[in-house]
Amino acid sequence: MTNEELSRNSSLLRSSTIGLGVCALLWAWFVWRAPIDSMQGPIQKILYVHVPCVLGAYLGFALTAASGALYLWRRDERWDRLAAACAEVGVFFCTLVLLTGPIWAKGTWGRWWTWDLRLTLTLLLYLVYVSYLLLRSFTEGSERAARFGAVYAIAGLAVVPLNYFAIDLAGGRTVHPENLGRGSLGAGMGLPLALGMLTAVMAFAYLLVRRLEVSELRAALDRAQADAARSEM
Amino acid sequence: MNALLAVLWKDLVSEWRSRDRLVAMGVFALLVVVVLYLAAPPGAGPEARAHVPGLLWVAYLFAGVLGLNRAFATELENEALSLLALAPVERGFIFLGKALASFALLLVVEAATAVAFALAFDLDLWPVAGRLALVAALGAAGLCSLGTLFSAIAVRTQYREVMLPLLLLPLLVPVLLGAVRATNALLLEGTLPWPALQLLLVTDGVFGIVSFLTFEVVLDE
Numbered sequence: 162m163t164n165e166e167l168s169r170n171s172s173l174l175r176s177s178t179i180g181l182g183v184c185a186l187l188w189a190w191f192v193w194r195a196p197i198d199s200m201q202g203p204i205q206k207i208l209y210v211h212v213p214c215v216l217g218a219y220l221g222f223a224l225t226a227a228s229g230a231l232y233l234w235r236r237d238e239r240w241d242r243l244a245a246a247c248a249e250v251g252v253f254f255c256t257l258v259l260l261t262g263p264i265w266a267k268g269t270w271g272r273w274w275t276w277d278l279r280l281t282l283t284l285l286l287y288l289v290y291v292s293y294l295l296l297r298s299f300t301e302g303s304e305r306a307a308r309f310g311a312v313y314a315i316a317g318l319a320v321v322p323l324n325y326f327a328i329d330l331a332g333g334r335t336v337h338p339e340n341l342g343r344g345s346l347g348a349g350m351g352l353p354l355a356l357g358m359l360t361a362v363m364a365f366a367y368l369l370v371r372r373l374e375v376s377e378l379r380a381a382l383d384r385a386q387a388d389a390a391r392s393e394m
Numbered sequence: 395m396n397a398l399l400a401v402l403w404k405d406l407v408s409e410w411r412s413r414d415r416l417v418a419m420g421v422f423a424l425l426v427v428v429v430l431y432l433a434a435p436p437g438a439g440p441e442a443r444a445h446v447p448g449l450l451w452v453a454y455l456f457a458g459v460l461g462l463n464r465a466f467a468t469e470l471e472n473e474a475l476s477l478l479a480l481a482p483v484e485r486g487f488i489f490l491g492k493a494l495a496s497f498a499l500l501l502v503v504e505a506a507t508a509v510a511f512a513l514a515f516d517l518d519l520w521p522v523a524g525r526l527a528l529v530a531a532l533g534a535a536g537l538c539s540l541g542t543l544f545s546a547i548a549v550r551t552q553y554r555e556v557m558l559p560l561l562l563l564p565l566l567v568p569v570l571l572g573a574v575r576a577t578n579a580l581l582l583e584g585t586l587p588w589p590a591l592q593l594l595l596v597t598d599g600v601f602g603i604v605s606f607l608t609f610e611v612v613l614d615e
Contacts, residue, residue, distance in 0.1 A: 296561060
């Protein structure tokens with residue numbers, strides 16, 4: 162990486178950090194100002210964190226499987242780096258989903274967890290992608306890890322519709338609130354949620370780019386070490 | 395097709411000569427049944443016995459994972475796995491041969507475990523034996539198809555014995571739920587619900603196709 166590229170990267174990093182920070186502050190402000198729900202009270206405000214994080218988690222998992230499939234097709238390691246980065250960022254967002262959800266549930270349903278269809282599906286998907294990351298870290302050789310990871314990510318996504326039917330069949334009661342439709346939110350609640358979604362997408366992209374930079378630097382270091390070892394021989 | 399039969403025959407003959415996997419799986423399944431009985435002894439009423447069919451599947455699942463862990467371990471000796479990968483045949487058929495061998499072994503272990511389970515939990519399985527065998531076979535097919543694919547992956551990672559259950563169990567939920575629901579209805583009501591069988595059939599189909607197609611890439615070295 163040349164000095165010019167480095168300085169361009171650091172100015173990009175600065176401006177994207179500032180952009181994300183401004184968006185997050187605006188979102189926090191509107192969440193603070195949003196009206197208190199008449200039924201649930203202040204705990205309803207977790208919605209503005211929980212739902213955007215769901216978007217980040219599902220985006221991450223879907224992109225992991227898609228990038229894995231593209232890696233198997235093109236055998237270009239850049240697709241694999243993208244898949245690994247998406248999985249890590251997706252697991253991060255899903256962790257937030259699984260932390261914020263029970264806090265809301267304890268306040269509203271009176272219990273931390275219930276084996277509801279949507280909760281169970283999300284937990285299973287989370288476990289699949291945590292296993293995906295473990296598989297990658299326990300496999301030696303980047304090419305082998307890429308292949309194994311891609312196969313596992315594709316199989317993991319193929320199971321989602323089957324899990325849906327299986328849990329439905331097993332009588333997993335759906336107590337989770339329905340998808341947010343037009344008019345299902347009270348007045349003044351739409352804007353903070355929309356800003357939350359925007360912040361989540363920006364945070365997703367920000368973390369993804371940072372993570373990709375790290376893996377590219379790591380790959381460059383590996384190449385440099387291999388070159389140095391060759392020249393010594 | 396010849397490759398399928400050759401791999402299946404090789405695996406069954408080598409198992410017949412050593413009987414390592416079969417004995418290990420059988421003894422382990424028996425131990426699981428004993429541990430489950432001691433940990434969760436069923437009461438007398440139908441309410442208290444409602445969880446019993448699920449326990450049978452816990453024993454099947456653990457024995458299956460133990461056997462699948464060994465499915466490719468023997469292929470690592472003398473670089474046999476590399477030679478399998480070099481064979482000029484469709485690799486999907488190698489997968490089918492390995493999966494069918496594991497399936498056959500698991501069926502034997504399942505039958506023996508069912509007898510031990512019936513004795514331990516005081517169940518009369520004889521009137522539903524045929525239908526229970528069908529459910530056990532459908533569950534074993536799903537377990538062995540995905541299990542064989544992941545066994546080929548896990549055997550070439552660090553901590554290989556730990557890796558297989560970590561990879562397999564989160565994806566086996568549809569098989570487990572379908573099989574437990576069907577076994578529950580069979581043992582408690584004497585009926586076989588079609589939706590549960592449908593789920594098992596579809597899951598077996600999806601797992602079989604995904605594993606057949608991706609095995610090619612897994613063996614690529």
